[in-house]
Amino acid sequence: MNYGTAAYYTLGCKLNFSETSTISQSLAKEGFAKIPFEDGADVYVINTCSVTEQANKKCRSIVRKALSYNPDAFIAVIGCYAQLKPKEIAEIEGVDVVLGANEKFNITDYLGDLSKHEETTVKNEEIKHTKEFVPGYSIGDRTRSFLKVQDGCNYFCAFCTIPLARGRGRNASVTETVQKAKELAKTNVKEVVLTGVNIGDFGYGTDENFLDLIKELDRIEGIERFRISSIEPNLLSDEIIEFVANSKRFVPHFHIPLQSGSDKLLEKMRRRYDTDLYRSRIAKIKQLMPDCCIGVDVIVGFPGETDEEFQKTYDLLHELPISYLHVFTYSERPNTTAIRMDGVVPVHVRKERNKKLSILSSKKKRAFYESQNQQREIALFESSESEGMMYGFTSNYVKVKTPFNPLMINESSNIKLTELDRDGVYKIEFVEEKLETITLTN
Known part of the structure; x- marks a missing residue:
C-alpha cells in the first residue's frame, strides 16, 4: 500500500x-x-x-x-x-x-x-477495444450524487467526438445499477442524478431498457429525489414521461438536447429526430407536468447554418415552453464528419448567435421562475454559504435562498416561493405542514 x-x-x-x-x-x-x-x-x-x-x-x-x-x-x-x-x-x-x-x-x-x-x-x-463498463458514483457532496448508469454512445453525430473518446454504448444490468443506488441510500445523500453519455440508450442490445431502470430505482427507500440528466428526445418516450409524472421520487425536471431548430441541419448533424417530434415531447411533458423545468442544449454555427436556418432555431426556442438553454458554439473537431462540410460559419457570426440565444435563455429562465411565484414546494438545501445566505433547489430546479442555518444543510423543507430577487433567486417562506402533506407541483 x-x-x-x-x-x-x-x-x-x-x-x-x-x-x-x-x-x-x-x-x-x-x-x-x-x-x-x-x-x-x-x-x-x-x-x-x-x-x-x-x-x-x-x-x-x-x-x-x-x-x-x-x-x-x-x-x-x-x-x-x-x-x-x-x-x-x-x-x-x-x-x-x-x-x-x-x-x-x-x-x-x-x-x-x-x-x-x-x-x-x-x-x-484503440477505442474499439473499450467494452468494459465500470459503475460508480460521486461522493463528497452530502446533498447530491451523480450515479453513473451508462457509458459510451452508439450514435455518431456529425459534430461529436464522444464515441471516439468513450467507445460504444454499454451499461451494467438493472440489478447491478440498483445495488449501487442502494449503497448511496446508506449515505447522507438526498438527491441522485442519473448520468451517462446517452442514458436513454440504457440496455441497448439487451432485454432491459431505461424505463425498467427508473421503475426499480423509484422503489429505493432512503433517497428522496432522482433527477434525470440529459436524455435524447427520440429516447424520451411517452411512457417515461408518464412514469416521471406519477413517480414518488423522480422529479419534474428534464434536460433534452435540441441542437438545432432546423430539420435540414438536424439531418446534417445526424440527429435521430425532427422538430415535430421535439415539439411533441415538450407538449407531453407540459400536459402532464405544467410546472416541469425543461433545459435544452443547442449548437450555433454548425456548417450550413445560414441566417434563415438560425432564425428557425431561435423561433422554435422562443415558441416552446422551456426553462433555460445551454448554448454551445460549434467548434471544429478532428475526425468528425462535420469538419469536412461546406458552409462554414464565420467565428464572429457564431459568437453573435451565441449571444442572442444566451439572452433568450435568460428571458426564458426568468419567465419560468416568475410562473412559480407563490407556489408551494420542497427545497433541498446545500452546504455552501455566501454573504450569510444558504441556497437550495426545489424539485423542479428553482433556486432558492434563506439566511444560513447549519441545521438546514442537506435538509428538505416545505417552502413557499415569495419574491424573485434581482439575481434571479427566490426568497422563501417556510410552511409548517408536514412534508408528506405537500404535493409536488408536477
Whole structure:
C-alpha cells in the first residue's frame, strides 16, 4: 500500500465527476488521502474533456497550476482528451502518465513510483477495444450524487467526438445499477442524478431498457429525489414521461438536447429526430407536468447554418415552453464528419448567435421562475454559504435562498416561493405542514 496525498481536477460533464470520484475512492483504498488541489499533493489526477477546444487548452493550464503547488508532484492525465490526443498531452511539460479510456480505472497500477519521469508513460488502446463498463458514483457532496448508469454512445453525430473518446454504448444490468443506488441510500445523500453519455440508450442490445431502470430505482427507500440528466428526445418516450409524472421520487425536471431548430441541419448533424417530434415531447411533458423545468442544449454555427436556418432555431426556442438553454458554439473537431462540410460559419457570426440565444435563455429562465411565484414546494438545501445566505433547489430546479442555518444543510423543507430577487433567486417562506402533506407541483 502507498501512503501519500492526492488531489483531483475534473473538466467537463457530470459523468466525468462521477468517474473522478470512483478513481478517488480507489486511490483512498491504496492509502492516498484526498486533499484540496492547492495544498500541494503528491499525486494530481486531471480528468479531461474534449467537447470543445477550450477544454483542451484548460488541461494545459491545470497541469501548470498543479506543478506550481508542488513541482515534484506526479501528474496523471485521464479522460476524453487523453483518449483522443495522448501524444499531445505527453508533450505537456510535467505530465508523467497519460491513460486512455481502458486504463483510467487502473490508475493505481501506475503509482508505485511517484518520482518524476523523464519520459511520459502513455497507455492508450484503440477505442474499439473499450467494452468494459465500470459503475460508480460521486461522493463528497452530502446533498447530491451523480450515479453513473451508462457509458459510451452508439450514435455518431456529425459534430461529436464522444464515441471516439468513450467507445460504444454499454451499461451494467438493472440489478447491478440498483445495488449501487442502494449503497448511496446508506449515505447522507438526498438527491441522485442519473448520468451517462446517452442514458436513454440504457440496455441497448439487451432485454432491459431505461424505463425498467427508473421503475426499480423509484422503489429505493432512503433517497428522496432522482433527477434525470440529459436524455435524447427520440429516447424520451411517452411512457417515461408518464412514469416521471406519477413517480414518488423522480422529479419534474428534464434536460433534452435540441441542437438545432432546423430539420435540414438536424439531418446534417445526424440527429435521430425532427422538430415535430421535439415539439411533441415538450407538449407531453407540459400536459402532464405544467410546472416541469425543461433545459435544452443547442449548437450555433454548425456548417450550413445560414441566417434563415438560425432564425428557425431561435423561433422554435422562443415558441416552446422551456426553462433555460445551454448554448454551445460549434467548434471544429478532428475526425468528425462535420469538419469536412461546406458552409462554414464565420467565428464572429457564431459568437453573435451565441449571444442572442444566451439572452433568450435568460428571458426564458426568468419567465419560468416568475410562473412559480407563490407556489408551494420542497427545497433541498446545500452546504455552501455566501454573504450569510444558504441556497437550495426545489424539485423542479428553482433556486432558492434563506439566511444560513447549519441545521438546514442537506435538509428538505416545505417552502413557499415569495419574491424573485434581482439575481434571479427566490426568497422563501417556510410552511409548517408536514412534508408528506405537500404535493409536488408536477
